[in-house]
Amino acid sequence: MKRNDVPRAALGRRQFLEASAALAAYGLLPGESLAADVPLEFDGSRFQLAAPEPNPKRGGVLRYAITSRPPHFDVHQSGTINSLGAQGCMFDNLIRRDPRDSGKTIIPDLAHSWQIAPDGKTYTFFLRRDVQFHDGAELTAEDVKATYDRIVKPPSGISIPRSTLFTAVSEINARDKYTIEFKLQEPRPANFIMSAFASGWNVIFRKKTLEENGYNLRRVVNIPGTGPFRSVRRVENEVWVMERNDKYWNKGLPYLDGIEFYHALPFSPELGSALLSGRVDYARIMDPVSNRRVRATPGMSGTDFYQSVIQATWVNAKKKPLDDPRVRRAMHLVLDKAVLVEVVKDVAPMMVGGFIYPFSDFATPRAELTRRLGYQADPGAAVKEARALMAAAGQGRGVRGLDFIVRDVATFKLWAQAIQAMLQQTLNIECRLRTVVESVWFDDVRSGNYDLAIGAVVSTLLDPSDYFNAWYKDGGSQNYSNWSDPRLEPLLPQIDREVDSAKRLALIRQAEAIMEENPPLLPVAWEKIMDGWFNYVKGHVPDEYFGIYDVVRMDTMWLDK
Helix, strand or coil: CCHHHCCHHHCCHHHHHHHHHHHHHCCCCCCCCCCCCCCCEEECCCCCCCCCCCCCCCCCEEEEEECCCCCCCCHHHCCCHHHHHHHHHHCCCCEEECHHHCCCCEEECCEEEEEECCCCCEEEEEECCCCECCCCCECCHHHHHHHHHHHHCCCCCCCCHHHHHHCCEEEEEEEECCEEEEEECCCCCHHHHHHHHHCCCCCCCCHHHHHHCCCCCCCCCCCCCCCCEEEEEEECCCEEEEEECCCCCCCCCCCCCEEEEEECCCCCHHHHHHHHCCCCCEEECCCHHHHHHHHCCCCEEEEEEEEEEEEEEEECCCCCCCCCHHHHHHHHHHCCHHHHHHHCCCCCCEECCCCCCCCCCCCCCHHHHCCCCCCCCCCHHHHHHHHHHHHHCCCCCCEEEEEEEEECCHHHHHHHHHHHHHHHHHHCEEEEEEEECHHHHHHHHHHCCCCEEEEEEECCCCCHHHHHHHHHCCCCCCCCCCCCCCCCCCHHHHHHHCCCHHHHHHHHHHHHHHHHHCCCCEEEEEEEEEEEEECCEECCCHHHCCCHHHCCCCCCCEECC
16 A cells, blocks of 8 residues: 555544554555564554545445355355345454455454464554444454354354464464464464455354354354444345345445445346446446447546456266266366357356466466367367377266256356257267256255256455365365365475465476376466446545455445435
8 A cells, every 4th residue: 555545534643653654664565464473563553444535424224236155154164146146234353454455455443453473473463442233242363262262163054265364373362352473283374364364254243143053154144243234135036125224333334325236137128228228336247248338438447457257167087987087087178268268258257267366466378278289279189189098098988977067057057058069069968958046056066966067156365375275175165076186285385384485386386287287176267357436436536456255345435426
């Protein structure tokens, strides 16, 4: 964050200079999170968040079009924006991403200050006092401890995709009512750990709420949070109504009186038409055609940005012949990824990529990737190699009757038909498509009730130490293929620990080569999201979003009308 990025409207002159100097000392610049090798002590007790524009207006209800209903209500256990998109405004974090710079900077939240020990093994957070949950209870360090105890080591029957972010945490202590301490078994880069705490997914729940519900909140609609809005009314598949939390600890926020979340299918003309017709003020995850119309309409704006989401086909590695790496690689090779991106271009913008975020610093350069089998413009060589692999695996005559489970979203339904045809035509692999709603899809893939499954999963960070451990590690929380490779397992902790960037990238390339040879899933594409809004919707800076999951609280948004 640059000095002049701290809004003067939020602070007096002296406080403005103090906050600016503190953040400058903190080492936070656009595109960065935290100096990885510097012990830090930060006092943000005087830092106050406000809208990025001067003189924001108060009042009004924001009508917000968002994707289809959540599969359940436990944000921690979820892996889809369909949960956090509407529920994020009900909660707070220990620390957070700043919504005023598209989430690039870490700022105080329920913790106003923190210390990182010189050895990098102890992180201590100092909580604000007099913060209340929506049910009137005071927030204490015991609530934070109960929240993170569950995230770090989920109880039996609880699956939390973000647990992999905190594998180094060995101990969590409530040192007193307002001090929480995290001890690590060994140091990790501070930017990784602080980014994990700042993830929008890692909201703070009340200890009593967790205890009363057996630590499983999947069926609890109105979970008391400390956030700027609280739930008032929810109508399944239609609307979720929120109202302003008048006792919100962050004085002056939120500006809105309430939010109405209207549910629609993502990337659909239905979602886009809700905005174009004026039925809503803001629309998230629009289709390209609607977004172009929005951008061409006076008084409206639109944008697009890549997201931490892989679109893929999981292959159940516990079932024959899919347990054979040669069969999985053959299937990976014959998926014409450029064609698959083209198939959905009028529904959703996508880009070709492999097992690593293609728009990150860790990705194999595009020019190099397009020379690799499975990514080439001419698929002839890839198909020839795939047929040889199938023959070597004893499957040269093909495979019959695979159960292909399809998440009920327009993009996945289009892709499933295209993939079904590609597998049939090139390898004589026959699939039966089974389209299901989101909750059934997640239940079936977790239980292994499928052969192939097309859908999407989200990670928290761009760093491979996050999604490698969640998606590809043996027993990873989102390793839906039940895949493992003994060559990869020892590489993962090395990638996590290595601080030399060149050595770390070399380890990541080794991991990528293993996955190309023995695919844990079949990468289809990487997602780009399109948003649109009326220009009277202020207080948001979506043009450079990456982690939309980190900036869904809407406390700085206001209506200029």
